[in-house]
Amino acid sequence: MAGRHFLHVPGPTNVPDRVLRAMHVPMEDHRSPVFPALTLPLFQRLKSLVRTETGEAFIFPSSGTGAWEAVLTNTLCAGDRVLSPRFGQFSHLWIDLAQRHGLDVVIQEEEWGIGASPQNIHDALAADRDHSIKAVMVVQNETATGVTSDIGAVRAAMDAAKHPALLFVDGVSSIASIDMRMDEWRVDGIVTGSQKGLMLPAGLGIAVMSRKAMEAMEAARTRDPLKRCYFDFLDMQKANATGYFPYTPSLPLLYGLREALDIIDEEGLDQVIARHRFLAEGVRRGVKQGWGLKLCAREPKWESDTVSAILVPEGVDGAAVIRRAFERYNLALGAGLSKVAGKLFRIGHLGDLNELMCLAALSGAEMAMRDVGIAVEPGSAVAVASEYYRSADKASSLKAAA
């Protein structure tokens, strides 16, 4: 198909040309004396990205799923209890992974359309008098429903319950797009992948661990830690200390990561986060005020700044919109998964993105909807979103985000 493809799934996201260029490198010896000059700063910069000074960053050649596995298998023992709310496909999958590794997961079912409930977490922890729950697992941004949980509120709930459980957060579709304050919120383990806010191809699983988590890891060894080797933090830690890896890392992705972090630094992390909010708000207004459609997120406080899940009217198959957009308009939208299959389509708005890209996605989704019989008004979403983009001041939007 002629012309540019418009990629608006919530990951993988558009990789900036600069990053693709940075990855176009000949191979080199990953045990050479000059290699650490590339790698050592990366660990430090990943920590800044989640605003931690005391944490420790790990980079695995894997997807984000591998980093999930690393966090759990390094810090917990067979049969350990963990608490986790489930409110979408990705919170579900993380729970599934935990169970398959032999953890005893206390699942809090929440409606698909809202996020983790600090109150429910508080209550469950308060009831856990003997502290049998070793960790709380929360998805910061549920990619399937376009819902963001309030991690600061979860931390406050845990504190209120005076519970010592570790706090593990899935930040796959939020890191570098939605604020993460690891030290302030005392998050113990954060997981992300390279193919979302980091604007890279998939292939890096990233975890940042708190000191408390690393101590839990030491303690687990005296009990019966879950088995792992590829995802072992200790092997990594030992090799990383001098800038190396226990096995061959993916060089292009490390070079790409350096460039992506440069891009984020140049824009400024605060501004990156504000830009995501700003662009997302335009899309949401277009959807609600322009098209008169509803988001899967039940209330504004749950609305995600990285992906909007748009409910299609009863009787229409959301998948038909996606198929039409892909085949006719060169636009990739995200599908409804599992429980919400067919009920919605998703517009990813994260990573390397600007106003015109969002307006093009709205235009394309609108044409596809009209083609399959959804009677939205032509140009209506663009009219609303573009007026918002015009009038809103990025700087003040930044202030609001800070």
Add this chain to the structure above:
Amino acid sequence: MAGRHFLHVPGPTNVPDRVLRAMHVPMEDHRSPVFPALTLPLFQRLKSLVRTETGEAFIFPSSGTGAWEAVLTNTLCAGDRVLSPRFGQFSHLWIDLAQRHGLDVVIQEEEWGIGASPQNIHDALAADRDHSIKAVMVVQNETATGVTSDIGAVRAAMDAAKHPALLFVDGVSSIASIDMRMDEWRVDGIVTGSQKGLMLPAGLGIAVMSRKAMEAMEAARTRDPLKRCYFDFLDMQKANATGYFPYTPSLPLLYGLREALDIIDEEGLDQVIARHRFLAEGVRRGVKQGWGLKLCAREPKWESDTVSAILVPEGVDGAAVIRRAFERYNLALGAGLSKVAGKLFRIGHLGDLNELMCLAALSGAEMAMRDVGIAVEPGSAVAVASEYYRSADKASSLKAAA
């Protein structure tokens, strides 16, 4: 600035990723035994692009301006008379080049907003009883005003005048986008550059010459041909015959040209031309019916399928729209040049392009116009254009173009 840049000047155009990849090559010996396997097919394929079987194609390491110079200096002699209508900046520049090489140009001034007048050409030639006019120079697509001349009608006028002048056509912003029927219209020299419909960076000046033009070249040698060496057709012809060049060609551009021609072949030249018409028509309807603005092209028959020049209301500076679009919305629009400076802005819609790209350009131009005080209705152009894009059938559009 975050996100993708939207390039909508009428050249250079967006280079497809495939072409950029094809150009990312290590150097090689341009005199090696395998080199002709790359080059020889290129000449043949360029001929197909302008629908000639008897013509001869030349590729210079230059811009299109260089190819202009090649066509004139190889076929004409000092003091020769040529006839050329002037109706925009690029017809003006070609005339200027001819004059600086010592040609005597009979200039037909036409309004900026219409194209070459077959009638006027007929009359001038009919009046030229002794055939002192050696060539007629016509710009097929005047990039400055978004006006397309009817080359078939020019040929008919020349025939009606029974005049033997050569017909030279500037196809810089039309070849591979607007139909060119070299053999059918008996065009004697066509000039183009790589950075427009060919979807490449600038750097190749291309000329396709008829047998009659090559014979005129031979004849000119017996008179007092204009001086040239770098742009000499004979040197090229001799070296090209075996797949080589008289001096070092730009390898990446030759590899890119091969890939670009593959892309055109895969879509089909007829469909490429139909797509340009289809996308252009959406833009024009958005401009006229949506915004209620006028094009520089005075009548539909002059409207260009590769660039639309949009007149801004009196009292507004078109340059302000362009500046705002560039600085705030990451959108590059074309400026008004010379006589029409400030009076218009241009949306290029040629090359590797699709519906969403055009809608994004319309959205961005609309926001920029509103920002500088032009009271167009929000979403109005997108509404009209997207409905056209939805309803129109590409296949029937193709038929119309054929």
Add this chain to the structure above:
Amino acid sequence: MAGRHFLHVPGPTNVPDRVLRAMHVPMEDHRSPVFPALTLPLFQRLKSLVRTETGEAFIFPSSGTGAWEAVLTNTLCAGDRVLSPRFGQFSHLWIDLAQRHGLDVVIQEEEWGIGASPQNIHDALAADRDHSIKAVMVVQNETATGVTSDIGAVRAAMDAAKHPALLFVDGVSSIASIDMRMDEWRVDGIVTGSQKGLMLPAGLGIAVMSRKAMEAMEAARTRDPLKRCYFDFLDMQKANATGYFPYTPSLPLLYGLREALDIIDEEGLDQVIARHRFLAEGVRRGVKQGWGLKLCAREPKWESDTVSAILVPEGVDGAAVIRRAFERYNLALGAGLSKVAGKLFRIGHLGDLNELMCLAALSGAEMAMRDVGIAVEPGSAVAVASEYYRSADKASSLKAAA
């Protein structure tokens, strides 16, 4: 440093320009309807690479170490006994991984410089009357010592012992370079990574499993299979069946893999293997006849066609040669690891390689050796190797390899 870097570690290997170009792609939706057209053929082609018709191929976003882990954790249960010879750093690491996952590894220590002993394997299996040994793990090419085990002979020994154990082979530094006949030798699990014979960056862990191994996987589920989720074959199998993956794959590497397999097909797998033997033989002759030095491999039958480990004279530190080559001559050589640290340096000769690259590596290693005081004769290795390269007929070399 000016000029090209000469990368002669035994992995990562030189990535052909074509492959780097193929990897330079914008992202796309890995759940789109067109994605399987890319992925489905890859599985089939990986099978051809190890000459199996009945096996099943898996591609993980990981290094080869991850694929090791996948093979063991999917097919074995906690406490299962496995047999493995240890004769270098990589056989050691695989054993370590097995142990850390709770397997009971019967280790056969072999001298570093020879490979797996079919006789010893036979004897151990013959003595294992109750078939407590569930699998035999053998490294086909021990990268640390430049030693190749004879997998066909290992299979024959297992057959002679009439033992039903699975046969797992580490082919990380041999696949696509040294012959692997999965069906003929009835290998049950083969592991490789992308960054060696496959000429890609690291980032893909590849496993090919026999039917017997997949049945063992099913049986293990009724016992107490090792825990895994990221590396689960069933999840992969289910998603792969329609061309998708259970989590986001690394798109550039999949595109790169397709291109690398094209390159191998164009040369022909037999010829690729023959070329590796041919180039390796030149290097070995240069080392032995030219320099008068010894290889770590004790006998010609153990010599690896992908890497030569060259013993430096007593009293010289092999690491000094490597450092000098890297810093002064822009040449990366492999170090001696663990037991052989300092005693040798390694020249990797696998992947996208030809005669002049090998001669350059020999020249560079020679200069570095002379610089640190090893009295090899200037030009001696190049003289011998280049005469071999001239006289030997690649075609006959191919026949010998077949």
Add this chain to the structure above:
Amino acid sequence: MAGRHFLHVPGPTNVPDRVLRAMHVPMEDHRSPVFPALTLPLFQRLKSLVRTETGEAFIFPSSGTGAWEAVLTNTLCAGDRVLSPRFGQFSHLWIDLAQRHGLDVVIQEEEWGIGASPQNIHDALAADRDHSIKAVMVVQNETATGVTSDIGAVRAAMDAAKHPALLFVDGVSSIASIDMRMDEWRVDGIVTGSQKGLMLPAGLGIAVMSRKAMEAMEAARTRDPLKRCYFDFLDMQKANATGYFPYTPSLPLLYGLREALDIIDEEGLDQVIARHRFLAEGVRRGVKQGWGLKLCAREPKWESDTVSAILVPEGVDGAAVIRRAFERYNLALGAGLSKVAGKLFRIGHLGDLNELMCLAALSGAEMAMRDVGIAVEPGSAVAVASEYYRSADKASSLKAAA
């Protein structure tokens, strides 16, 4: 063919990966407000490259041949006399170009194997009492014979003759490789192309003009200047002043030029020149002391640091060596041209180059020579060259060059 191609023609030269990456860019508007930030520094940096403060640099989308044409057609008038020694194919071609533009060239025939004779130039100028000779045209490095002329000595000869002629120098295969001191030697026009020492693909024709040359240009306008438009310095000067070009420049090459100049700056121009001398000296010693063959350059003082032309023994066809090297060893050597066709082959050693690349070229040329029956000793050139590379100190070599 597997493995890396070894490109050792004297241009195009190997383009560093960094430069290829820098060229892999999306298009942009060459009239945008940010474009001059790219272009303006380039002019200044090109001046530094030829060590001028008062000169003016021009960049044309063309090959070096185009820049030749620009220098002559902008400064001279029809029928003007110029003086030029001819001692190889490229001095011949420049003379031919001058003649075809109507200049009256006084040709000094020198033997192919020596360079411009300062004495002969002095004598011709001294005899030209009425200063009818307007310019002296000298090739600094004759690529066809591997001969370097002494431009400082030419200037001294012109001074001694007290002759006011302009001094034009072809630096195509010398600039950025062999020293050029424009201000010190009062050179009035220097021509180069992008595909040699500048390590870029072909496509940029570069000229640097002195104030005196620019004044001559003004004066020529009052006489009867040669015709030109594409290569007009005034058009360029006017547009360049604000960072723009009179027609569309080749963006990738401008980005590549910036990167190439960065690379040169990082190494340091003096060191770049010293490295060329150092690498060339190794090759020459290999040829003479190792192989016992002769260079086309008659005396050491004529030997070029960018290309060595090696005479093959009587009765052998040099072209056979080149063909064999290309087809069997993936090595591109330069051919003998015109008068010396078949009598020699050339090893280009300029641009992005190091010791191992030169040794690989020597090895490959040696194998090819032996294959076609030239009885050079195996390994002999590598032995001599590598010992030179080891013993010689780059720093002292630098001093010698300074």
